[in-house]
Amino acid sequence: MDLVLLAAELASFGLQQTVAVALASQGEVITEKSGILNIGIQGTIIMAAFAAALTNVYFEPSMGAYSPLMGVLAGMAVGAFVNFVFAFLSTKLNVDQVIAGFGLQLFAIGVTMTLLGMHVEGSFYDGTPLANTIPSLAVLQTPLLAVPVRYMYAVMFLLPLLVYLVLYRTKFGLHIRAAGENPKAAEVGGVNVGVTRMLATSLGGVFVGLAGAYLTVDLNSSYTTTFVAGITASVGFIAIAAVVAGAWKPAYVFGVALIFGFSLALISVFGQTSGWTYYVLTMVPYMITVATLAIASKRLRPPTALGSPYTKE
């Protein structure tokens, strides 16, 4: 196989597969830094993806080519809302966050697929690709292959910087980290831990929702642009693994997301090969994830209060 073509294909598919993991993992970094462990971001992604597709179709007649923009906004809003509900349950009702996270994921699958079955609106219910999607920013013409450059790539590369600035250069970021490390001390220092956690989780939800919107109004794992069953594949869980393996540091997490994203793309690049290689390639991303966690976890220190509810005394 031609090496240049191979490199171009790998770059093209790799970046496409990385976007959702990268965006969702940055959102989860903010969430987890505040002490909330949302293991169910897969559920947030699914609902945001569905909302984005629905909104896109709804605004198609009135906004034409700009309807994907509304889809993206809807995805971000739904992401923020779902994560807010999760944070509310975690801070106000002291739910077990792991259980609630899986509940969220199951519910999200169930409710979106039930709504999909009701055929209330538009064409996307039967799997037809959306009429309007986000156009490419540019197309790089290599000798053998055109590599599209998407707007979301820019967002994906800039987001870790933004998350870093929020977490380490603002007062809000300081509050988030205090709530996640030592909520008691934070409360004494005048930080409202509950509110901070809810705000941080909702802000994280904006980016998790953006990942969901990317999957329907831009591209998804099966390279269709609409909401279909199984659309999120394993994005949410891989994003959570990236947060752990990236030691909760935005830049590292992005680096790990790139590795995971490119490993997910292997199947698209080499997938045509028949026989056992096809199946091995489908396993590789998950093996890499497990191996990364096995190597990295030993030395890592999560935010001290991660996953444990905080009650005022």
Place this chain on the structure above:
Amino acid sequence: MKGESPRGVVGATLIAAVPQIVALLLGLVAASLLILAAGYNPLVVFGTLFRSALETPSGQASVLTYTGIYTLTAIAFLVPGKASIWNVGANGQVYLGGIVAGVVAIYLPLPPILWPIAAIVLACVAGGIWGLVPGLLEAYRNASAIVTTIMMNYIAVALIDYMILGVIVIKVPTVAQYNDVVISQGAMIPTLPYFSSSIMVVVAVLVAIGTLYLLQKTTLGYRIRATGLGRQPAEAKGINPRTSKAMAMFLGGAIAGLAGAGDVLGVGHSCGTVACLQTDWAGGWFFGEGFAGMAAALVAANNPVGSIFSAAFFAVLVSGSSAVFTNFSGLNLYFFYAVQGLIVAFMAAPYLSKRIIGLVRGRRWT
């Protein structure tokens, strides 16, 4: 509990079960709202669901089969749970057990009786190893089993797809596609009298009782429970929490593997072929056996014997749901997963249930 009458013990158990029941009811209420949104009367829908599951022969067989499977996957979740390790990979462990049982049943002819037993034992070992890997990674490498067991699920799917589509379908001459693979009669496990469901439900009940005994009365059970108290308390009791965690995961995986073997080797829901392994992967979502078992374990507050009843409840829901989506267009199987997710979410909030119970008793919210 000292000096209490048996009646007092039963009463205390019932009171302890109230938050669980409230969560179940909240889940059903929320489900009713979903049904209303779909434009149907919830009472009619649930009536159809329960009648189809409990009054038709196929419904009854399905309820029994799923009760067995969910009880086993509930135990696969709760045994590691007692050692405070999250086994959310029962799905993958079921697949591994199922495919190993299937391979033995297709390729390894043995005398009657011995054949299914060998298949089941190997299935348990396979499921156990699939659980042991994340168990060891958490115990010795600090890698959270929540994430690694999920990853092991995806690896298991690729593995069974390869075994079924890449090996069995190609190598067995009489097979054109995967659901043609019929397990030989000699390798099947016996069927219950009166119902067309395998004896796995009986096995599952026995396993549940055995698990209760194991956890409460044996050294291994004591080690597992002590590990659940935390690392320092366990070490203070002279227990190595690492080996107990790994053991608990092996046990959980082995029991899930048993569920997989029962799925493939027993009649029930269109099974008796390796094809049934793919039914709960259909559509590309993860749901089915693993998560239903987790929900059942949570509803039963991680009590193995209680899990039989909560498993039966979810078995009724899933068995009746096919009648729901044939009779009410717009509702589909996924509706059942929404209900299940809601129940799990409410289960996570015993605090909420306690508040509601307080409200019912006439206290104010806060």
